[in-house]
Amino acid sequence: MKNDSGYALLQRAFLQGLLALSLLAAWPASWAADALPSWRDGPAKQAIIKFVTSVTDTNAKTYVRPDDRIAVFDNDGTLWSEQPFYFQIYFMADQVRAAAPKHPEWQELPEFKALMARDMPALMKIGPKPVLELLAQANSGMTTDEYDKAIDDWLFFSRHPRFNRPYTDLVYQPMKELLRYLEMNFFKNFIVSGGGIEFMRVWSKKAYGIPPERVIGSIGEVKFEEKDGKPVLTKLPKLGFLDDGPGKPVGIYRNIGRQPIFAFGNSDGDLQMLQWTAAGKGPRFMGLVHHTDDKREWAYDRTSHIGKLDKALDEAQAKGWVVVDMKKEWAKVYAFD
């Protein structure tokens, strides 16, 4: 079509109507079930469908207006894999290594040593803040455009060590279907991750159908200035906001401005986001991906150095939140399975 404004908009709506008409005859009654083909017919899938049906039923007391159907998803370990290390750690290690010659003072920092050695237990002990601060220093002075390009290039060339595939291939197929299923039911999907916001925004639209403005993450300070006569945003050597643990409800407040009705995580870093979601009025869905599949993916929870799931698992069990047994409930993990 030549133009998608005005008249063409109506034409499109008309064609969609015709398409809908032609589909109605052949449409199976079990539409919802078919929207989640990579989910086995277990308790998690049933709970998801039950919840979505309850908030979209206009006659039910549980009905929620489309505009308030806010769904939030953690990223690492919830929408894609996070083993053997958070994928962003590989990117960060490359960035920090490249910047290291200019920063002799880093040599003695425990976070620098651990990152260079990819010593994940040590990094987890140090916590995400010093590591993200190191990255902020490494990329200080880059414009946001240059940084986006560095991420994009890195994703293009790098491969996951176990699967020898681009990292973006390690997105969970059942979760992609869940995102589509919610979207078809007029939910607004957001990512709320402890990872760097730019790292996800570069590929979230392509991988998840989630545009940059619906990605919330940890974020470095930037400054508006002129560079070579052109206005740019330049990265400063300072972490501005850590979107992890109790930071997640704060990030939701800053970027969304209200409580979600649907939240999915996989670790203790998601606990406050799930609690904040649960605290709202009306129907709520809280879900956890439980990594139980050491064949197709990885199996880990209470004692893991990455994506530790301990307190959140207790609270989920105590409060009846949905815990997805990946091994039992996912017919497929990745699209390439």
Added chain:
Amino acid sequence: MKNDSGYALLQRAFLQGLLALSLLAAWPASWAADALPSWRDGPAKQAIIKFVTSVTDTNAKTYVRPDDRIAVFDNDGTLWSEQPFYFQIYFMADQVRAAAPKHPEWQELPEFKALMARDMPALMKIGPKPVLELLAQANSGMTTDEYDKAIDDWLFFSRHPRFNRPYTDLVYQPMKELLRYLEMNFFKNFIVSGGGIEFMRVWSKKAYGIPPERVIGSIGEVKFEEKDGKPVLTKLPKLGFLDDGPGKPVGIYRNIGRQPIFAFGNSDGDLQMLQWTAAGKGPRFMGLVHHTDDKREWAYDRTSHIGKLDKALDEAQAKGWVVVDMKKEWAKVYAFD
């Protein structure tokens, strides 16, 4: 309809198709013109339609994919009036006055004295930061829900001194039409204001059709904690982010993550947002509302104590940005005119 998921979704699409069919016959060719009835047929309206046509024409080099059609609007003086003082100042004065007995240390602060006296020239000289910090202290300890309720109550009972109407009646009808026109052309509209983010989020959906997650503004720090056994976000006595001047491109980066292609402001506080928009690749629209109507609204620009338009006016004239002459180009200012 009973349920808006699955099968019902298709039914709705089908009905929309039928509706579109019935409308096609009667649809006027001048659809775009009719979408902006409160705009006279002047240079601003023509520039808006020309721009929107150029980015929606799929055969043109200027085509922009719907997902990248980001439009940003300043609020005070751009979407609604800001005279005799920013409307939020009235709210703030009431909040600060109520909290004053607990803060004897405020009595000597120039920002407190100016706010109590509603001395706008003094307040503008002091700048927005100390004033917003005072408000943050006044509301410290409130939960975000309590704060939203305080705003909502205040808006319900308060009246604009000149028009004796609720402040939300002072939204500009031509700008409302512009928001709808852009939306019909698959733009995503955002507010990017120096005002407090919560103050706008409470009513932006109703007044502008802009949901809370598309409102960016100055924002106080909040903390996630338990209060009476319930998870809440509590306001802290600290301004976290000032979304004004060079802060506006930073706010856009934080919440949207890419450059807008369309920006509208009305004062020097919007200059950097307009520069940042103009700096992107491809077609761009930069607009300024020029307050020239001392009968229906107010007339002010280079020397005003509120919404000073000086440097941005020079740059607009030098670079060919669109300057809307309110008196000449708006057939209507408010819906009640």
